[in-house]
Amino acid sequence: MRFAQICLRQFAVISLSVVFGTALLFWQASNNLSHGEGTASAADSLKAWDKIATVLENPRCLNCHQVNSPLQGDERRLHVPLVVRGEDNLGVPGMRCTTCHSQTGNNPTSSVPGAPHWSLAPLEMNWQGLSPGDICRQLRDPKKNGNRNAEKLVTHFAEDELVGWGWTPGKGRMPVAMPRAELTEHVKTWLAGGSECPK
């Protein structure tokens, strides 16, 4: 009797894992974005991701993809004065991004940086504490990338003005080393090869 019960339980556990395992495989596969333009292998895609990841680690990108408060400077310390996300990713009453940052560009007198739609990245796009693989999976998930398909992701990297600030951050701030056009090519390859992500 006991033996039969155990067998039954084992069987239930095994069949459940098979069902969930298969579902997980499908779910993961469906999580890769449409491939966009061009052709590339999965290996090309992974290689391209590694190049993209070196750019995302630049403080110009990383500093504002944080949970609650942006970081500041090449040394990535907490923003001084302390500012917090607030309801609209633009700070709280009294301390808004626009209290100091211009939407038109860097300030040549005070050196305070500025660019259009200056803000903290939305919480679902947080990178704080994430591995490159985690960031990769987040970036290809429309629920976490601002509902962007392959084409819109390319546009984001290639044309968004706030992203573009990474190459013209003003005096005293390290710009992104890789030329923007080269980064855009890597993004296209990553997508064309199936938006592959490291473990």
Place this chain on the structure above:
Amino acid sequence: MITLNINGQNHDLDVEPEMPLLWVLRDRLNMTGTKFGCGVAQCGACTVHVDGESRRSCSTMVGDVVGSEITTIEGLDGKVAKAVQTAWQKLDVVQCGYCQSGQIMSAIALLSMIEKPTDADIDAGMEGNICRCGTYQRIRAAIHEAAKSLA
């Protein structure tokens, strides 16, 4: 030529669009109520309102605020401003006074958006205003006092 609306009045100014608003206020218009502390958006002494929200005038390019309503400490009006000024006097907030024009501007902006701010709201909203005399406790008490008088 750049036209700025300050305290309800238009001013035509022959300045570059990148010029800091603080320089225009203090050096061109002789409105010295707004103070220069650091010049790099680190102290809050230069705070003014642009369309009702607090702005560091040392880091505001005048070209960005053409067509906006700029208010300085000299142009304060309305019941929130009154309540803040009264509370400031009642609790004797000011020590040397240097930071206080900026503190008052930030406090009004805060109270205009949050009617009954908590200590946490006050700390977060006033974070960018430094007081070298350390009047922070009195500032916080005066903001609560002003909120109470407005309720």
